[in-house]
Amino acid sequence: MAEIRTDIVIIGxxxxxxxxxxxxxxxxxxxxxxxREAIGAGQTLASQGIIHSGLKYAFAGQINELARSISAMxxxxxxxxxxxxxxxxxxxxMNAESQILLVPxxxxxxxxxxxxxxxxxxxxxxIPKTEWPADIKASGFKGSLIYMDEPVLDVSSVxxxxxxxxxxxxxxxxxxxxxxxxxxxxxxxxxxxNADIAAKQGHDNGLxxxxxxxxxxxxxPAPFELYAHLVGTSDKxxxxxxxxxxxxxxxxxxxxxxxxxxxxxxxxxEVIDAARAGFKKYLPGIDLSAVEWGTLPIDRVEGKSDKDGxxxxxxxxxxxxxxxxxxxxxxxxxxxxSKRIAEILAEENIKPSGVTNDWSFLPEAPFAxxxxxxxxxx
Numbered sequence: 001m002a003e004i005r006t007d008i009v010i011i012g013x014x015x016x017x018x019x020x021x022x023x024x025x026x027x028x029x030x031x032x033x034x035x036r037e038a039i040g041a042g043q044t045l046a047s048q049g050i051i052h053s054g055l056k057y058a059f060a061g062q063i064n065e066l067a068r069s070i071s072a073m074x075x076x077x078x079x080x081x082x083x084x085x086x087x088x089x090x091x092x093x094m095n096a097e098s099q100i101l102l103v104p105x106x107x108x109x110x111x112x113x114x115x116x117x118x119x120x121x122x123x124x125x126x127i128p129k130t131e132w133p134a135d136i137k138a139s140g141f142k143g144s145l146i147y148m149d150e151p152v153l154d155v156s157s158v159x160x161x162x163x164x165x166x167x168x169x170x171x172x173x174x175x176x177x178x179x180x181x182x183x184x185x186x187x188x189x190x191x192x193x194n195a196d197i198a199a200k201q202g203h204d205n206g207l208x209x210x211x212x213x214x215x216x217x218x219x220x221p222a223p224f225e226l227y228a229h230l231v232g233t234s235d236k237x238x239x240x241x242x243x244x245x246x247x248x249x250x251x252x253x254x255x256x257x258x259x260x261x262x263x264x265x266x267x268x269x270e271v272i273d274a275a276r277a278g279f280k281k282y283l284p285g286i287d288l289s290a291v292e293w294g295t296l297p298i299d300r301v302e303g304k305s306d307k308d309g310x311x312x313x314x315x316x317x318x319x320x321x322x323x324x325x326x327x328x329x330x331x332x333x334x335x336x337x338s339k340r341i342a343e344i345l346a347e348e349n350i351k352p353s354g355v356t357n358d359w360s361f362l363p364e365a366p367f368a369x370x371x372x373x374x375x376x377x378x
Contacts (some may be wrong), residue, residue, distance in 0.1 A: 001114070001172050002180060002287075003180045003181075003182060003338070004180055004182070004353065004357060005181075005182050005183075005353070006030045006031070006032050006130065006182070006184075006351055006355065006357050007024075007029040007030045007031065007183065007184050007185075007350070007353050007355065008024055008029050008031045008032070008156060008183055008184065008185055008186075008187060008345075009031075009032045009033075009034065009172075009181070009183040009185075009186045009187070010024075010032070010033045010034070010184065010187045010188075010189060011034050011100075011172045011173075011186060011187070011188045011189065011190050011197070012034075012035065012036075012164075012189040012190035012191065013033055013034075013035035013039045013040065013163070013166050013365060014040060014041070014042060014043060014044035014045045014160070014189060014190075014191060015047075015155075015159070015324060015328065015331050015334045016189040016191075016327070016328045016337055017033060017035075017187075017189035017190075017225070018040075018116055018162035018163060019087055019162060019171070019334040019335060019337070020031045020034075020187060020189060020229060020334075020336045020337065020338040020341055021162070021164065021166075021338070022086070022087045022088070022164070022338075023056070023086045023087055023121060023163050023335075023338040023342060024088040024338070024341070024342065024345075025085070025339075026087070026149065026194075027163070028352035028354075029345075029350065029352045030268075030352070030353060030355045030356055030357055032167065032181065032183070032357070032359055033164070033165075033166045033216035034166075034167055034168075034169045034172040034175060034362075034365075035168060035169070035365040036168075036169060036170055036172065036190070036361060036376050037191070037368070038280075038366045038367060038368035039159055039163055039166055039365050039366065039367045039368060040155070040156070040159040040367060040368045041368035042192070042298075042368075043191050043192075043298065043300055043301070044155060044331070044363070044368075044371070045155055045156065045370050045371065046216065046296060046371055047155060047331045048152070048154050048240060048242040048254055048256055048330075049095065049153040049154065049155040049158075049242060049331070050068055050099055050150055050151075050152050050227075050240070050242065050331075051073055051074050051150055051151045051152070051153065051331070051332050052073065052150055052332045053070065053071050053073065053074050053148055053149050053150045056178075056239070057219045058263060062148065064071065070332060070333075072133060072293050073332045073335070073336075074149050074150060074151055074210070074267075074291050075368065076335050077089070077151060077153070077335070080334060080335070081091050081094060082267055086268075086311045086338075087162070088161070089158060089162070090096075090158070090161070091152065091157070091161040092157045092158040092160075092161040093154040093157040094151055094153055094154060095152045095154050095227065095242070095244075096151065096152040096227040096326060097151060098147050098148055098149055098150050098151060098152075098161075098224075098225065099148055099150040099152060099227050099229060099240075099242075100127065100146060100147060100148065100228045101144075101145065101146035101148055101219060101226060101228070101229050101231050101281055102136075102141055102143060102175045102228050102229065102230050102231060103142045103143050103144045103145075103146060103197070103231045104142070104143040104171075104231070104281075104282070105142055105144070105179070106143075111127060113372065117185045117326070118161045124146060124147065124148055124149070124255040125146070126144055126145070126146055126147075127144075127145040127146065127147055127255070128346060129145075129297075132145055135223070135224040135225075135226070136226075137327065137372075138203055138238050138285055139282075139283040139284075139285045140285030140286075141282055141283055141284050149227075149356055152227045152242055153157065155331075155358065156367075156369075159367065159368075160263040160367065161277065163367070165359055166364070166365045167359050167362035167363065167364065167365055168364060168365040168366070169362065173197070173200075173201075175362070179361075179362075183322070184322070184350045185323070185324065185345060185348075185350055186322060186355075187323070187324045187326060187341060188323060188324065188325045188326065189302050189326050189327075189328075189337075191302075192211075192299055192301040193317075194209070194301070194325045195207060195209050195301075195325075196309065196328075197325070198318065198320065198323075198325050201287065201320070201321070202242045203318075203320030203321060203323060203325070205320075206318065207318045207320075207325060208303070208304035209301055209302065209303060209327075210301070210303075211299045211300065211301050211306055212299075212300045212301075212302075213262075213263055213264040213297070213298070213300075214256065214261065214262075214264060214296050214297070214298050214299075214300060214373070215259045215260055215262050215263070215266050215268065215270075215271050215294065215296070215297050215298075215342040216254065216255060216260045216271075216296040216297075216298060216371070217254075217255035217256075217259055217260060217271040217274075217275050217292070217293070217294070217295055217296075218252055218253065218257055218287070218293065218295065218296065218371070218372055218377075219252065219253050219255070219275070219291045219292065219293050220246070220250050220251065220252045220253075220291060220292050220294075220295040220372070220377065221239055221250050221251055221252075221291065222243055222252055222253040222291075223286045223287070223288075224251075224253065225243045225315075226241050226243055226253065227242050227243060227245065228240075228241050229239065229241075229257065230257070230278055230282045234258070236257055236261060237257035237258060237278050238257060238258045238259070238278045238281075238282070239255050239256070239257045239258060239259045239274075239275060239278045239279075240255070240256040240257035241253050241254070242254045243254075244370060244372050246373060247373060250371040254371075254372060255271070255275055255281045257275040258274070259271055259275045259278060259356055264297030264298060264299065265297070266273070267322050268293075271295050272293045272295075275293075280286060291378060292377040293377065293378055294372075294374060294376055294377045294378070296371045296374075301327070302316060302327040302329050303315075303316020303317075303318065303329070304316075314329070314333070314340075315327060315328045315329055315333045315336050315337035316329065317337070317340060317341070319344070324344065326340065326341065344370060365371065
């Protein structure tokens with residue numbers, strides 16, 4: 001069996017692997033991207049597509065470098081959507097220019113506005129009531145609407161814009177061995193599987209991960225399109241709402257934030273009850289009597305933070321031998337992760353070889369579908 005040499009192998013076609021794939025290809029590297037299930041499966045399509053601007057850290061008083069560094073992410077993603085920079089997302093769709101804060105009347109609302117202005121400056125502005133969307137006006141909401149510069153992307157279209165020659169493999173490392181494929185560097189971006197792969201390779205010394213389970217909520221048909229955080233009195237919104245369209249055209253509200261912050265094995269009725277209570281308080285004018293509900297249990301897995309209860313300040317990379325085990329932490333940080341990976345390759349003097357391999361002898365990876373396409377509704 002002849003050896004097939006390539007520059008880079010990436011394992012895992014979620015947002016981290018896809019963005020890194022495109023970034024490294026733009027630098028001239030020959031890259032093989034292997035996916036075990038389907039492109040975007042798992043944490044990527046389970047995300048709400050929000051390009052966070054750091055506001056959640058402001059809620060908790062974390063006015064620090066993390067809040068400031070993440071505040072630059074929307075501009076970076078918007079540049080990619082215009083086809084600017086190393087990664088071209090011009091074929092992707094933006095669902096909304098920004099999430100909005102629904103801040104109830106009272107002291108907390110004034111406090112949030114003050115803190116967010118201090119953290120994010122001109123990115124945050126109050127929307128005059130005369131400019132409120134008609135559906136919000138009719139919903140019975142009383143309080144302030146805050147524009148927060150957090151674009152919401154159609155994640156499925158992002159995945160398709162980033163995808164290229166991506167190949168399917170139930171066991172990527174075995175596939176490399178079976179076909180005699182060698183690489184200068186293997187980059188593992190398989191989220192929850194990273195630690196297992198590292199352990200099998202004897203690369204787990206010093207590697208630590210953390211899981212943050214969620215039980216996301218869904219309802220259909222959604223009353224109208226809404227991309228919003230329902231602001232409460234803690235660092236977590238009462239609910240974070242994004243709107244998604246099923247293949248049959250039905251609108252779905254996908255619910256994160258406080259309503260989803262519970263063990264994934266929890267009774268789904270807890271999510272539904274919490275969502276109903278939130279809507280009754282914030283949007284009392286909407287009629288949910290005829291909607292169907294669904295839930296999605298997920299484990300968000302990432303490199304472990306040194307800060308109890310907080311995410312890492314940056315993407316996490318664990319280096320061992322010729323392999324890098326990588327987590328972006330949030331979809332928002334995927335560009336930073338790929339930039340750091342490219343810097344590591346440069347530091348290790350790993351340069352594009354000029355080789356261009358044909359990977360058509362391996363099966364193509366399919367695209368995953370969004371969780372709202374599930375038939376498990378009640």
